[in-house]
Amino acid sequence: xxxxxxxxxxxxxxxxxxxxxxxxxxxxxxxxxxxxxxxxxxxxxxxxxxxxxxxxxxxxxxxxxxxxxxxxxxxxxxxxxxxxxxxxxxxxxxxxxxxxxxxxxxxxxxxxxxxxxxxxxxxxxxxxxxxxxxxxxxxxxxxxxxxxxxxxxxxxxxxxxxxxxxxxxxxxxxxxxxxxxxxxxxxxxxxxxxxxxxxxxxxxxxxxxxxxxxxxxxxxxxxxxxxxxxxxxxxxxxxxxxxxxxxxxxxxxxxxxxxxxxxxxxxxxxxxxxxxxxxxxxxxxxxxxxxxxxxxxxxxxxxx
Amino acid sequence: xxxxxxxxxxxxxxxxxxxxxxxxxxxxxxxxxxxxxxxxxxxxxxxxxxxxxxxxxxxxxxxxxxxxxxxxxxxxxxxxxxxxxxxxxxxxxxxxxxxxxxxxxxxxxxxxxxxxxxxxxxxxxxxxxxxxxxxxxxxxxxxxxxxxxxxxxxxxxxxxxxxxxxxxxxxxxxxxxxxxxxxxxxxxxxxxxxxxxxxxxxxxxxxxxxxxxxxxxxxxxxxxxxxxxxxxxxxxxxxxxxxxxxxxxxxxxxxxxxxxxxxxxxxxxxxxxxxxxxxxxxxxxxxxxxxxxx
Numbered sequence: 001x002x003x004x005x006x007x008x009x010x011x012x013x014x015x016x017x018x019x020x021x022x023x024x025x026x027x028x029x030x031x032x033x034x035x036x037x038x039x040x041x042x043x044x045x046x047x048x049x050x051x052x053x054x055x056x057x058x059x060x061x062x063x064x065x066x067x068x069x070x071x072x073x074x075x076x077x078x079x080x081x082x083x084x085x086x087x088x089x090x091x092x093x094x095x096x097x098x099x100x101x102x103x104x105x106x107x108x109x110x111x112x113x114x115x116x117x118x119x120x121x122x123x124x125x126x127x128x129x130x131x132x133x134x135x136x137x138x139x140x141x142x143x144x145x146x147x148x149x150x151x152x153x154x155x156x157x158x159x160x161x162x163x164x165x166x167x168x169x170x171x172x173x174x175x176x177x178x179x180x181x182x183x184x185x186x187x188x189x190x191x192x193x194x195x196x197x198x199x200x201x202x203x204x205x206x207x208x209x210x211x212x213x214x215x216x217x218x219x220x221x222x223x224x225x226x227x228x229x230x231x232x233x234x235x236x237x238x239x240x241x242x243x244x245x246x247x248x249x250x251x252x253x254x255x256x257x258x259x260x261x262x263x264x265x266x267x268x269x270x271x272x273x274x275x276x277x278x279x280x281x282x283x284x285x286x287x288x289x290x291x292x293x294x295x296x297x298x299x300x301x302x303x304x
Numbered sequence: 305x306x307x308x309x310x311x312x313x314x315x316x317x318x319x320x321x322x323x324x325x326x327x328x329x330x331x332x333x334x335x336x337x338x339x340x341x342x343x344x345x346x347x348x349x350x351x352x353x354x355x356x357x358x359x360x361x362x363x364x365x366x367x368x369x370x371x372x373x374x375x376x377x378x379x380x381x382x383x384x385x386x387x388x389x390x391x392x393x394x395x396x397x398x399x400x401x402x403x404x405x406x407x408x409x410x411x412x413x414x415x416x417x418x419x420x421x422x423x424x425x426x427x428x429x430x431x432x433x434x435x436x437x438x439x440x441x442x443x444x445x446x447x448x449x450x451x452x453x454x455x456x457x458x459x460x461x462x463x464x465x466x467x468x469x470x471x472x473x474x475x476x477x478x479x480x481x482x483x484x485x486x487x488x489x490x491x492x493x494x495x496x497x498x499x500x501x502x503x504x505x506x507x508x509x510x511x512x513x514x515x516x517x518x519x520x521x522x523x524x525x526x527x528x529x530x531x532x533x534x535x536x537x538x539x540x541x542x543x544x545x546x547x548x549x550x551x552x553x554x555x556x557x558x559x560x561x562x563x564x565x566x567x568x569x570x571x572x573x574x575x576x577x578x579x580x581x582x583x584x585x586x587x588x589x590x591x592x593x594x595x596x597x598x
Contacts, residue, residue, distance in 0.1 A: 013424060013425075013426070014424070014425070014426030014427065016420070016424075016503045017420030017424040017425075017426040017429075018420070018426060020416045020417060020419055020420045020503075020507070021416070021417045021420055021421070021432065023413050023416060023417070023472075024413045024414065024416065024417035024472070024473060024478065025417070025432070027413070027469060027470070027472055027473040028435070028439065028473045030454065030458070031451070031454060031469065031470045031473055032439045032442075032470075032473055032475075033435070033439075034450070034454055035447045035450035035451050035453075035454055036438075036439065036442055036447070038447075038450035038453070039442070039447050039450055042450075101339070104332055104336060113581065113584060115336065115340060116584060117577060117580060117581055117584070118340045119339070119340070192339055197525065200521050200524065201480070201521060203517075204484070204517035204518055204520075204521045205484075207517045208484065208487055208515075208517060208518075235487075238483055238486060238487065239483060239484075241483070242479065242480060242483040245437065245440070245479065246476065246479075246480075248441075249440045249441060249476070252441065265449070271449065278442070278447075282438075282441050282442050285441060286437070286438065286441050289437070289441070
């Protein structure tokens with residue numbers, strides 16, 4: 001201990017930084033990194049459950065699971081592309097909708113708390129407990145109100161939807177955009193109910209903008225439109241990234257591909273293949289996320 | 305162009321509030337109304353179901369609003385609660401420990417870790433951060449088996465800690481806190497340091513109050529997550545199980561308990577909403593008074 005060198009200021013600072021992170025890092029390594037590594041390990045092996053002795057036998061299989069996933073498995077590739085396509089469609093819509101709603105809800109008006117609470121409801125409704133409870137009550141109601149209203153929506157929505165598609169199609173709108181919009185309308189309920197958390201994050205971001213900035217903008221004579229693009233939007237942009245990441249994560253967790261790997265693991269007892277599915281899809285979504293976030297980050301203004 | 309801007313400005317200035325028009329307000333109101341109804345409908349149904357007598361619950365086609373409201377469902381629920389094998393207060397205490405421990409711990413651990421990630425440079429920072437993002441991406445439904453193995457390896461199986469400790473390390477909270485802390489101007493922290501504040505003091509008295517909306521938001525999420533946790537995977541002792549589990553048992557009781565389970569559903573939904581409302585009113589008042597001046 002006597003020989004201990006005195007630390008330089010930067011070293012000292014980085015040490016304090018590490019002590020702050022430590023409680024999180026230890027838990028992270030124990031609980032998350034380990035299970036991540038185990039899953040990667042499983043995806044390169046064949047797992048056989050051993051009911052007599054208990055536990056399982058693990059034999060190294062190399063790339064066999066990955067080869068099987070892409071070349072032999074019947075539905076994997078198709079499920080993968082549809083779930084990634086769904087994410088690509090849903091995420092921008094959720095972001096725009098929640099930003100818009102946050103802007104509206106951030107205004108001062110009577111009953112604001114109540115309205116905000118209403119928009120937070122879907123977050124609660126999405127939770128496991130409520131979904132389970134709702135399912136039970138739905139069963140008891142023999143396809144009760146929720147199902148009935150969904151049917152009504154579908155019924156009426158379906159009719160007018162076709163009408164609109166025809167109308168815009170005859171106006172010569174490109175099919176790509178048209179399909180996107182039609183898809184968006186079909187997903188309206190999903191999008192509204194999936195944007196509760198994002199709205200809250202955006203509201204918190206809007207709250208974090210110093211009022212003096214708006215004051216300056218007002219004094220300089222900026223219109224509402226200008227204020228939005230020159231003050232609000234740049235200040236909120238970092239949180240668009242936050243929300244983007246959050247939305248992709250949540251959407252991915254609920255996507256078909258995850259369901260597929262889950263069922264491969266737990267109903268077909270093919271742990272190796274299921275882990276491989278999870279690994280492949282996670283890597284692809286991560287890659288997309290890195291590209292998109294990197295693109296936005298370049299345009300982001302940070303305070304300093 | 306300039307002239308146009310001026311006339312516009314004059315137009316808007318005539319109204320008391322800037323940039324608001326009657327038509328715009330009406331449009332917004334209608335839009336919000338539609339979306340709001342969409343979102344509120346399930347809750348309205350839950351609330352009304354809780355007040356419906358049995359014959360109305362089974363009515364077909366179902367009605368949204370209750371005709372003859374009773375509190376029978378709630379009294380049924382209390383009877384069922386008193387009949388339970390473990391005293392019901394035990395479930396409530398379990399829930400308070402798990403939800404409280406998970407929420408408070410997560411907010412603290414995540415904020416502590418987020419501060420150096422946002423405002424400090426140290427070796428390995430980018431690696432830590434990319435691990436956070438990767439961990440968020442990896443869906444934990446798939447890693448259930450490794451998770452279980454780790455919990456039993458740590459010998460915290462059948463213990464509150466099995467639910468509380470992993471909850472502290474969710475990547476999302478850290479990510480959220482980091483994003484918000486990045487917005488705090490460096491000069492604010494610098495001035496605190498010049499005044500001789502220790503690093504922890506800077507964190508506790510400057511950073512945390514400034515990101516109060518963020519950590520309150522985080523607390524809302526985390527509460528929501530922990531509240532929904534039945535713990536059926538790790539907790540085997542009935543005396544350790546949370547309220548959520550007991551309530552689901554009642555709900556699963558079948559047709560005879562439809563009334564009580566409607567009351568249960570109402571109860572499950574109501575608590576997080578109350579928590580949200582309590583936090584939300586605090587979120588509103590924070591940033592306006594903070595010392596962010598540049």
